[in-house]
Amino acid sequence: MNKHVFAAACVAALCAACAQQPKDRFTLDGTAEGWDGQYVYLSYQNDTIRVQDSTLVQDGKFHFEGQLLRPVAAMFNGKLTTNVYDRTKMTSFYMEPAAMTLTVDIADLSKSVLEGSVTQAGVDSLEAQRDAIMSEAKSINDAIMAEPDHEKQAELREQLEPYQERADKLLDAYIASHPASVAAVDYMRFRIANMTYEDAKKIYDAFTPEVQQTEAGREIAKELDVLARVRPGQPAPDFEATDVNGKPFRLSDLRGNYVVIDFWASWCVPCRKSNPHMKEMYAKYHDKGLEYVYVADNDNQPDEWRKAIKEDGLEAFHHVLRGLKIDRSNGGLNIDQTNDISDKYAIHFLPTKYLIDREGNIVGKLDSDELDAKLKEIFE
Numbered sequence: 418m419n420k421h422v423f424a425a426a427c428v429a430a431l432c433a434a435c436a437q438q439p440k441d442r443f444t445l446d447g448t449a450e451g452w453d454g455q456y457v458y459l460s461y462q463n464d465t466i467r468v469q470d471s472t473l474v475q476d477g478k479f480h481f482e483g484q485l486l487r488p489v490a491a492m493f494n495g496k497l498t499t500n501v502y503d504r505t506k507m508t509s510f511y512m513e514p515a516a517m518t519l520t521v522d523i524a525d526l527s528k529s530v531l532e533g534s535v536t537q538a539g540v541d542s543l544e545a546q547r548d549a550i551m552s553e554a555k556s557i558n559d560a561i562m563a564e565p566d567h568e569k570q571a572e573l574r575e576q577l578e579p580y581q582e583r584a585d586k587l588l589d590a591y592i593a594s595h596p597a598s599v600a601a602v603d604y605m606r607f608r609i610a611n612m613t614y615e616d617a618k619k620i621y622d623a624f625t626p627e628v629q630q631t632e633a634g635r636e637i638a639k640e641l642d643v644l645a646r647v648r649p650g651q652p653a654p655d656f657e658a659t660d661v662n663g664k665p666f667r668l669s670d671l672r673g674n675y676v677v678i679d680f681w682a683s684w685c686v687p688c689r690k691s692n693p694h695m696k697e698m699y700a701k702y703h704d705k706g707l708e709y710v711y712v713a714d715n716d717n718q719p720d721e722w723r724k725a726i727k728e729d730g731l732e733a734f735h736h737v738l739r740g741l742k743i744d745r746s747n748g749g750l751n752i753d754q755t756n757d758i759s760d761k762y763a764i765h766f767l768p769t770k771y772l773i774d775r776e777g778n779i780v781g782k783l784d785s786d787e788l789d790a791k792l793k794e795i796f797e
Contacts, residue, residue, distance in 0.1 A: 419510050443512055445481040447519035449474050452495065457521075461491035461512060462632065487627060488513035488536040488599045494526065511536040511600055534695055540600050547584040554580040571686040585611070596623045602633045609637060610765030614644040643763045649781045653678075653773045655762040658737035662721060666710075669777060674708045674797060676773040677788065680739070680764045682714040683725035688768040691785050692729045698792055699733065705796045706775070709734040712758050715765060716741050 449457060452474040459481050460469045472479050494507040510519075517533035531537050551558075554577055560571045588604055595601035602624060606797040609617050621629070623639055628634055646654060653668065653676075660666040668676070679695065681688035700711055710729065715722035716738045726736055740756035754760045762771060770788055771778040783791060 441473070441484050441486060441514055443481075443483060443485045443514050444513065444516045445519055446517070447479045447481075447521055448477055449479060449495075449521040449523055450477045452521075452525050453477060455495065457493065457495055459491060459493050461489045463489060473542045480668050485514045486514065488534070490599065490603060493519065493529070495523070500609035510534065511540060536598060536600055539591075539595070539598070539643075543587060546587055550580055550584045550587075567686050568690075570692075577630065593620055593623075597625045597628060599628060599631055599633070602628045602631055606636055608632045609640055609644075610763075614641070614648055616643060617644065643761070647762055647779055647782070648769070649779055653771070653777055653779050655777075656756075656758045656761060657739075658740060658756070658758065661726060666735060668710065668773075671708050671710070671735075672777050673775055674706045675702075675775060675780075675792075676708045676710060678710045678712060678762070678771045678773065679683065680712050680714070680759055680762070680767055682767055682771045683718065683721040685714075685767040689725070689729060691768055692731060694785060694789070696730065698789065702792055703733075711736045713737070714738050714739050714741070714759065717743065726742065 421566075427540045445459065449455075449456075453476065455474050456471045456477055457474055458469065460467070462468070463484065464486050466481065470483065472481055488511050489508060491512045492507055492509045496506070504527040505525040508521075508529040510531040511534055512531075513536055515533050515535075517531060520530045520532075522528040526570065526726070557573055557580075558578050561570055561577075564570050564573060585608070588608060592601045592605050592608060614618075615636075618641055621634075621641060624634065625691050626721055645651075655667065655669045657665065657667045663715075669697050670677075677695075679688075683689075695709070699707060711726075711734050713722045713725075713736065715725075719738070722736075722738065726732060737758070739759045741759065742753035742756075744751040744753070762769070769782060770784070772781050772788060772791060780791065781787075
């Protein structure tokens with residue numbers, strides 16, 4: 418080969434290599450028209466390191482860059498004091514080691530568009546399909562927003578369930594078919610409450626080791642440990658608490674009886690609606706060895722808890738608070754779940770009912786109809 422041609426080829430190859438995005442680096446270039454002179458902020462978790470970065474918008478443009486070991490969830494906003502619950506003031510997306518662009522909608526940051534991330538493209542496609550399903554129920558959602566009565570709201574939400582189930586099937590399919598995706602494991606963190614232990618364990622075991630070691634993956638592993646302990650046949654987790662009358666209560670003191678543990682709250686409409694039938698079953702089977710323990714999610718509303726017990730005529734049952742401590746002093750949010758009964762039983766929805774046998778073992782987590790049928794089977 419002519420040496421000049423060879424040299425030119427080497428230079429071209431070197432330039433091409435330089436132009437490629439390094440495998441462990443990312444760049445995020447964005448446009449934010451109207452924010453000149455303002456700082457914008459990007460935060461994400463890079464392995465065990467929490468990164469909070471900022472850069473100045475100049476001529477409507479901004480630039481971030483850094484190292485990434487794998488795709489990560491990131492949050493972008495225009496002010497450090499942004500209320501993260503206001504979706505118009507922040508946007509979240511999945512970054513990865515790649516060259517990405519972010520087009521910011523400064524009026525509503527949630528409408529901002531990220532390009533260049535394969536992970537985010539998959540999430541965008543999934544969410545578009547789910548949104549299309551839920552848009553079919555727009556009239557129902559509008560009615561819920563306009564309805565001031567909580568009981569009527571609950572009735573309207575029941576009409577949403579078929580649409581939500583269709584949307585959730587898409588989500589579950591995505592989770593199961595993306596074992597190497599950090600987005601899939603993030604989604605599973607919120608879907609595991611709707612899964613059986615066996616299904617959740619199967620999906621988790623299929624995740625790659627890298628995905629399992631993410632923050633979400635570690636949370637799911639902990640949740641699986643709890644779910645394993647509350648499967649049918651397992652000893653019911655014991656707990657001690659102070660009851661509604663100020664007396665000490667311990668679950669294991671009821672050994673020798675069948676026990677229904679009902680996780681509820683004074684503000685929970687479906688919980689309150691189930692109480693009349695629960696009272697009927699209690700009256701029917703109490704003398705045969707049935708006890709009720711009501712665990713209320715009212716630690717910050719003890720007066721409302723006592724009021725609901727009286728209004729619904731539940732004084733004959735055992736009543737305790739779940740034991741969750743939330744401290745919002747000094748502008749922070751500190752949560753103490755050391756004595757949280759709900760945490761011991763993997764409670765994510767209210768009402769949730771567990772049936773415990775005479776030996777203190779879990780029969781199962783049952784809805785009202787299933788509980789009714791099971792008690793008939795046991796006592797009749």
